Amino acid sequence: MIDIKQMTIHELRNLFNNEESEESEKLLMGLVKVAKKTNNKSAFFGLLMVLIGNQNPSRKFCEFGFIEGLTSSGVGSLKSNFTQNGNKLWNYKGEDGYYNILFGDIIIGAKDDRKMSSRMKAFIENGIPLDNTVEEVIRVLIEKIENSIHSTREERQSLIQKINTCYEELDLSSVSFEAEESGQSTVNKTNVLQVKLEKLINNGVQQIVLTGAPGTGKTYFAKKFAKNLPDVGEINGEKFAFVQFHSSYDYTDFVEGLRPVQIEDGQTQFVKLDGSFKDFCRAVVKENEPNKKYFFIIDEINRADLSRVFGELMYGLEEQYRETIFQTQYSNLPTYEMKNKRAVPMVSDVFENGFFIPKNVYIIATMNDIDRSVEAFDFALRRRFQWIEVKANDVMKDALEGMQQNNEIHQDINLHELIESVKALNSLISGEEGRKMGLTEAHHIGPAYLKSKASDIIDAKGEIWEYRIEPILKEYCRGYHNTQQFLAACESAFLGLSKDE
Template identity: 35%
Template sequence: MQYVRIRTRLDNTPLHVLAADNHSFFIVTSATRIRNLYTYLIDHRRPHVDGWLLDYLHFCRKVANVREALVAGHKLREHSAYTNTAFAESEDPWRAFAKQLIYEKTNGISSRGQSVLSWENFLRFIEENSFVLALEEMIKAPNRETFDGFSAAWEMVRQKHGASRNPLLINRTLAACTCDVSSTVNGADFETVFAWLVNEELIAPTDALEADWYDKNVHLMGCLHEVFAHEISMSDNDPKKIPEQLLSIFVWELSQNIANPFSLKKQVVKYGAPGTGKTYSAKQNSRLLFSIWQEKHGRIDPELKFDQCSEIVQFHPSYGYEDFIEGLRPVSTLEGSWQLRLQNGIFKRFCQRAGAWEIDVYQIPGDGPDLAAKWPELTLGQLKPHIGGSLQHPSWQNIATLDDSVKIADVTPPFFFIIDEINRAELSRVLGELMLCIEYRGTQGAISTQYAALNTGESTMLNTAGGPRFFIPHNVYLIGTMNTIDRSVESFDLALRRRFRWERIDPDISTLRYHLTQRDVLQANRSRPWAKLADNLEALNRAIRQTDILGPDYEIGHAYLMNLRYPNTLSCSEVRSRVWEDSIEPLLEEYLRGSGRAEGLMPEFRKAFGIA
């Protein structure tokens, strides 16, 4: 086979062509790969993004109405500028508009993150003529010139009143005025996703040497608008139409899920209240990342499936080292007797599969151990002399068709090991000496296990001069889930905590509302809508968070109201009562057991959930 690189029309980004012996071509353009990413991150996750999209569209329409008024000659401080918006009902429409545009924590476009602008300084800002005039110009014609003008006005007012620098809020204000930039308004987050897209050759780098957040955003969004030009131009009534705002959300989802999926760590624990979809999220994220690898490098091992590269286990109090790594188990012999033999546990067997490529390299006569030790930086060029010789597996022949500069670690498949309820086992007993392997991946971090002396050819993972060794391969992703009401994050050993990234998962009201709304649009259900249950759960969780004895760890997850099995003939109030009695009330009573507060709090929670 011959691997050729040519150029496409789309911003001169590469088109990869693999010429096969039968003269057929395997073609994956940058545009096709971007479309596939969009399918994975947006089309397959609409419940996750639709709530945000509705808020995004709603506020963009408000800004557009204000723009029309400004172009017609009205001013931001005039009541007439807000005639066609909900702000007209406010006592001070200008302040109400500016509050959502600039000050509020979330304004439909994005969150303001860690940026801090005090209420007092916000009021001072919107009283400054230079600030208001610069904002007017940017709303009327959002471009490089007006953005620079608004940034300069913000800086001048900031210095005058001693406020903090807030580039994120400046960027967010622009993103509300135009879809030429994305809603990824945090500079670091955007740089991460932009660099990833360029490195993956999905877009070309910008021509400008000193390109900043604005330049790169305009460049990226221009590429996306070109890829999805047909869908953007469709009628609003066409279900295949893609609003420009959805492309902006797509950039954010890329930054969170693809460009830096595990924040530079290959082990993460998703924690939060029960029913928030932690295990589901772990499975979906794993499948997504495998699909990305498969689409780009799947020809390396065409027969490899996601199920072969993933495993899930649930920890419990009696789970031990013998189950996870290795231990002595009774095995029947041909004579009908029983013997104790060393058996590999589920994680060791998984690592044997995932580490096949590293083990192959390590076993190369002479240079193998040194080459395997360089795994993160090891290139195809360094291994080519051994492919077809020591490296016999068919996948190596496919890897050999790539460029010599390709890093082997970048093209080998990812493997995902999910540990459900990781906090229910005694981790020091289950993991044993694995703490070292978790931090030091690959053959360099190989260890001698507790039963190393009993390892045979079948149970041995890596044969070394010092005897059998075990290691965690570089391509293994460890994902744990835990309910914080069972055991808090702080209760974990510090050595374990620092080796994992901790990601909080909260109840997803938007996803719940989407599913209930989808149920309500069916003809048979329109007269008995259930979507209001999402508002009821949101109000209940607000009450739980504000209770000193409980707090956010005890919120009710959205999964409790998903896929309800009650008859569709029931009204929303009837379903609400049944969900309360069947699921929520017993759970809250258990939370409050022994506290002496149940008698006073249960009626409050009941009322918050909408039950009289």
């Protein structure tokens, strides 16, 4: 029997990566069973870590209590109260009789609450990386689930969605410990996405993917974040470099390649030129500002063949290999640069002995969940990125207020009414009727669809529905039965019409 409580994160990763491990399969199947139970509201809300043991995996749970050591976890069972270090823990049963602990909740024993609170406060203040511990486990779990052949696609998607939903409730950077009689800690949240991204960057995460429904402002947010973050370096007067991937984008565009250019004597010749990312890294090295952060933003990252685009850069992206020299495909050829529309040999090549990615280069990429090309996202590359889901309803208010300030929405429009309308629509999209059409939260209508110059709310919503929302919903529902009936229900939900209207 393997006891996860006694395993380090690295040991846990090795266990999950061992495809032949019987324990690994037990863990995975247990997770799928928990997903089923949780969806039926017959198990804990949000407890998704399964303890491998002698009992049925779906009956024994491993919950992150963030106690001493951080590699062990509080253990709970459906049939018994939680205990940890000999203390009986808080009674988490809600009025409905179900346990309602959220994944990542900080658990404080009912006995010696003040002492336990003080100890945890000391752990956090001493820099124990709670975030990294949880994020590492989540990343390994999701990777393992995605590669599972022992569960259906619906089961895998349901479990991953539940894990992501639970993780969104966790914001350790804003946890303040107060030794109250109840033993509970207070959590304050402001601008969750901003806080989450800053927290990841400050904890050393260097590759991040913002994923979510179309029109949620992922690209806009990435640019704004890079501009406003402290200690950001500039290249050619810009605080970030930006590229958009597409189906024809390849290694030559991103890293390096041979291109036909005119050389000094006016003749056309194929020479090696930097791609966008290598050129950016070269500029960062020349700046010689190791304490500055430099951001490279990739829009629509999943639209390219990522194995062809990144090549051996997948090695260089690993945290432990940052600034480690490796050879690129054309490393045996001299590098040229463009001057006055002519290619000339590079005089001082910082990558002469091989390429490396500077430690202070950060990549923020964006992608839409519903794109079919998402399924082709390279799993080896996927592991090297931290994933953050951007939900339409979560960013709606801030985004629409910004759009109104930029005159993309008329000043006379009541934003509260518009927000309530689109939330009603999104609820229908991801509800029972929407699921019959193959729709999920990934198909929610984001704020970018709500631009309108109309000054009257009724006119604005009518225009938005006719020219922006209805066409995209028709595409989403193509091939399904009862599409017109569903679209009519969506129109009524958004416009606020009764069935008779």
